[in-house]
Amino acid sequence: MKDPVEPFVGVDFGATNIRAGLVDGEGRILRRAHSGTYASEGKEKVISRIVKLVRDLGQNDRMEVGIACPGPVDGSKGIIFDPPNLPGWKKVHLKEELQDELGTRVSVENDANMVTYGEWMFGAGKGVRNLLCLTLGSGVGSGLVLNGSLYTGANGFAAELGHTIVELKGPQCRCGARGCLESLVGAKSIVAEVESAIASGHETILTQGSGEMTVSRISSAAAKGDSFSVKILEKAGFYVGVAVSNAVALLDVEMVVVGGGISKAGPLIIDPIRKAISSNLISFSLRALKVVRSQLGDDAGILGISAYSRVSGALK
Amino acid sequence: MKDPVEPFVGVDFGATNIRAGLVDGEGRILRRAHSGTYASEGKEKVISRIVKLVRDLGQNDRMEVGIACPGPVDGSKGIIFDPPNLPGWKKVHLKEELQDELGTRVSVENDANMVTYGEWMFGAGKGVRNLLCLTLGSGVGSGLVLNGSLYTGANGFAAELGHTIVELKGPQCRCGARGCLESLVGAKSIVAEVESAIASGHETILTQGSGEMTVSRISSAAAKGDSFSVKILEKAGFYVGVAVSNAVALLDVEMVVVGGGISKAGPLIIDPIRKAISSNLISFSLRALKVVRSQLGDDAGILGISAYSRVSGALK
Numbered sequence: 001m002k003d004p005v006e007p008f009v010g011v012d013f014g015a016t017n018i019r020a021g022l023v024d025g026e027g028r029i030l031r032r033a034h035s036g037t038y039a040s041e042g043k044e045k046v047i048s049r050i051v052k053l054v055r056d057l058g059q060n061d062r063m064e065v066g067i068a069c070p071g072p073v074d075g076s077k078g079i080i081f082d083p084p085n086l087p088g089w090k091k092v093h094l095k096e097e098l099q100d101e102l103g104t105r106v107s108v109e110n111d112a113n114m115v116t117y118g119e120w121m122f123g124a125g126k127g128v129r130n131l132l133c134l135t136l137g138s139g140v141g142s143g144l145v146l147n148g149s150l151y152t153g154a155n156g157f158a159a160e161l162g163h164t165i166v167e168l169k170g171p172q173c174r175c176g177a178r179g180c181l182e183s184l185v186g187a188k189s190i191v192a193e194v195e196s197a198i199a200s201g202h203e204t205i206l207t208q209g210s211g212e213m214t215v216s217r218i219s220s221a222a223a224k225g226d227s228f229s230v231k232i233l234e235k236a237g238f239y240v241g242v243a244v245s246n247a248v249a250l251l252d253v254e255m256v257v258v259g260g261g262i263s264k265a266g267p268l269i270i271d272p273i274r275k276a277i278s279s280n281l282i283s284f285s286l287r288a289l290k291v292v293r294s295q296l297g298d299d300a301g302i303l304g305i306s307a308y309s310r311v312s313g314a315l316k
Numbered sequence: 317m318k319d320p321v322e323p324f325v326g327v328d329f330g331a332t333n334i335r336a337g338l339v340d341g342e343g344r345i346l347r348r349a350h351s352g353t354y355a356s357e358g359k360e361k362v363i364s365r366i367v368k369l370v371r372d373l374g375q376n377d378r379m380e381v382g383i384a385c386p387g388p389v390d391g392s393k394g395i396i397f398d399p400p401n402l403p404g405w406k407k408v409h410l411k412e413e414l415q416d417e418l419g420t421r422v423s424v425e426n427d428a429n430m431v432t433y434g435e436w437m438f439g440a441g442k443g444v445r446n447l448l449c450l451t452l453g454s455g456v457g458s459g460l461v462l463n464g465s466l467y468t469g470a471n472g473f474a475a476e477l478g479h480t481i482v483e484l485k486g487p488q489c490r491c492g493a494r495g496c497l498e499s500l501v502g503a504k505s506i507v508a509e510v511e512s513a514i515a516s517g518h519e520t521i522l523t524q525g526s527g528e529m530t531v532s533r534i535s536s537a538a539a540k541g542d543s544f545s546v547k548i549l550e551k552a553g554f555y556v557g558v559a560v561s562n563a564v565a566l567l568d569v570e571m572v573v574v575g576g577g578i579s580k581a582g583p584l585i586i587d588p589i590r591k592a593i594s595s596n597l598i599s600f601s602l603r604a605l606k607v608v609r610s611q612l613g614d615d616a617g618i619l620g621i622s623a624y625s626r627v628s629g630a631l632k
Binding site: 072081129130144146147149151152153154155156157158159160161163164165166167168175176177180242245246247249250251252253254279280281282283286287 | 465477566599
């Protein structure tokens with residue numbers, strides 16, 4: 001068993017960023033390191049970048065390392081199975097590869113689950129027994145705490161809210177199905193919808209300014225009262241709310257935590273989510289469901305993997 | 317704590333039937349009693365019928381009684397909250413009323429959860445750690461076993477797969493939303509669809525024979541090769557399969573148990589369910605998901621409530 005006061009290295013890596021932090025036992029980040037992922041340069045380069053960041057933080061072979069990465073992941077073996085976000089990562093034994101390289105115990109877990117664990121231990125969900133946590137970004141990540149434990153399912157593939165179907169004849173999703181929540185509200189879909197509406201002449205202040213269209217620009221425009229952008233957020237919130245209603249009908253959680261880029265729009269996205277839930281969820285009035293914004297932002301994954309690996313390491 | 321060999325009285329009551337059984341500690345039904353519910357005659361008459369059936373089984377004040385009834389139910393207090401299936405049952409303290417009448421401890425639980433518990437303890441789901449159990453009848457009931465325990469959620473309202481939304485612009489459901497699974501595949505909806513298709517001239521052997529149209533008649537016609545009836549079951553199976561895909565994407569269960577009237581059609585309904593799951597569920601090929609028929613039929617609720625009440629009583 002690990003000395004509980006020994007610092008721990010948490011790494012949260014996705015299609016775009018690798019974020020690492022040296023975390024103490026109380027969930028404080030003592031030091032940080034960051035790099036782009038540049039996933040297109042291939043798996044070996046990405047793994048070298050992770051190793052470099054971990055060493056930059058002063059990691060030594062007494063310091064354990066936890067990696068939060070895109071799923072599907074088999075956490076018990078530390079294998080990544082071909083995530084839609086990381087083309088070419090077919091059955092990568094990341095745990096083994098990093099253990100050999102770093103000379104210490106490494107754990108590898110699904111990033112959406114680790115964000116959930118972080119928000120539950122240190123953030124918006126502290127003390128809540130049953131919660132659903134969403135990360136609305138280029139993908140839609142989600143995680144579940146049920147009966148006071150992180151719930152990962154029979155194969156570790158649980159909590160794929162982004163790949164539940166909301167609109168049967170909706171857009172093709174990269175998972176193979178049509179009309180999944182991610183195909184409707186993933187950042188790419190929202191941006192594509194906005195660009196096509198602009199091309200067909202919709203009036204919006206988004207046509208002013210230059211540079212790449214992003215969800216963050218759309219949120220800022222909505223905050224300035226741009227009615228086109230407000231409607232885009234309302235539509236996204238409606239779809240998220242329907243998917244969340246379905247999840248709550250099944251799981252009767254007490255809290256839904258909403259994070260990721262679009263959540264920075266605050267009530268402009270949270271209110272439409274709440275509205276769709278209240279009109280679609282059975283027995284809504286008998287529940288006291290809370291829908292709140294995440295509190296930890298980009299630190300949730302680093303804090304989550306550190307705390308979770310500490311606990312699961314101590315149990316081994 | 318109760319002597320574990322004392323027989324237990326289990327009652328499963330719904331909108332149509334009240335079924336009661338005297339159950340031993342090994343899950344054998346020693347004696348049975350049955351009556352229609354006649355819910356339209358009012359709550360007091362229905363409660364008298366339950367009391368009479370329980371006494372007909374030879375219940376005495378040492379024998380505890382468990383009631384499986386339509387939800388929403390607060391199992392800890394034994395209160396029924398206005399089930400769509402039992403009009404007029406607003407906040408009925410069934411546990412208290414029956415305890416006063418019968419002079420013994422009474423427990424009251426959601427029927428779909430008790431069917432699930434029965435199939436898990438004694439039927440198709442024996443030994444499975446994570447399962448979803450469906451009862452396709454006039455309503456769509458469902459229950460969940462997660463991490464080897466019955467999962468009931470924060471308010472006891474979990475596992476409402478029947479009220480998850482499958483078709484956003486679908487039919488109005490009595491829960492208030494549109495396009496819930498129940499609004500699409502509840503027995504009444506299927507029968508209404510068939511009657512309207514027949515009225516508009518569709519060819520089917522269902523026009524031969526007389527008497528009320530039922531799901532059971534449709535299933536028999538499908539078994540005889542009636543292509544109209546086969547298509548009706550395929551469509552119902554598709555919707556069930558989509559809802560199940562969503563549930564498995566969230567919960568990563570190993571097994572789905574399908575029961576209720578329409579499940580008697582066997583592969584004619586199970587195969588379309590499997591097909592819809594395999595084309596809609598993320599990471600389908602990485603799982604070993606089993607979709608099977610229930611084994612206990614109408615006894616599942618009686619066996620479930622008896623076993624569950626025994627265990628939860630012993631813990632008190």
